[in-house]
Amino acid sequence: MKKGKPEMEDELRSEYDLKSLRVRRLGSGRKSFGPITVRLEPDVAEMFPNADAVNEALRFLIRVMQEKQSPASRLELNTSLEQTDERP
Template sequence: MSQDFNQELTDDLRDEYDFDQMQGGVRGKYVQEYRQGTNLVLLEPDVAQAFPNDEAVNKALRLLMEITNRQQLS
């Protein structure tokens, strides 16, 4: 092992950080609220290549919605 890994870590935390009092944290406590506020969609690489930006994706989806609505009305 190199000497970098063998050196002791220095404690740079302030004295007022008392981790004994910081218990009971819940992982992902606000994940549902976060997901409701975002509309992030991951595209497969081949689809992303055809749609270089969000405007292109929105335009294509609106066109698809329009075609679908016209077909349902006929």
């Protein structure tokens, strides 16, 4: 018996142009299509059990800050928060 390389069964169509494919970057430099990710320092992260707890604490801090500010400053803060808010 003759041992040769077995023929590969290629399921790709001939019209596919594999040369134009891009390689996805891995790590922090890659494009993100999901929600914004924020990295917490270890000492801060151990104070919060999950993302919901962090968001609740930050919203509380925002409310406290808004109560301490003048009405004009509060309006500016609300406008900037609405522009960056990406909650589902």
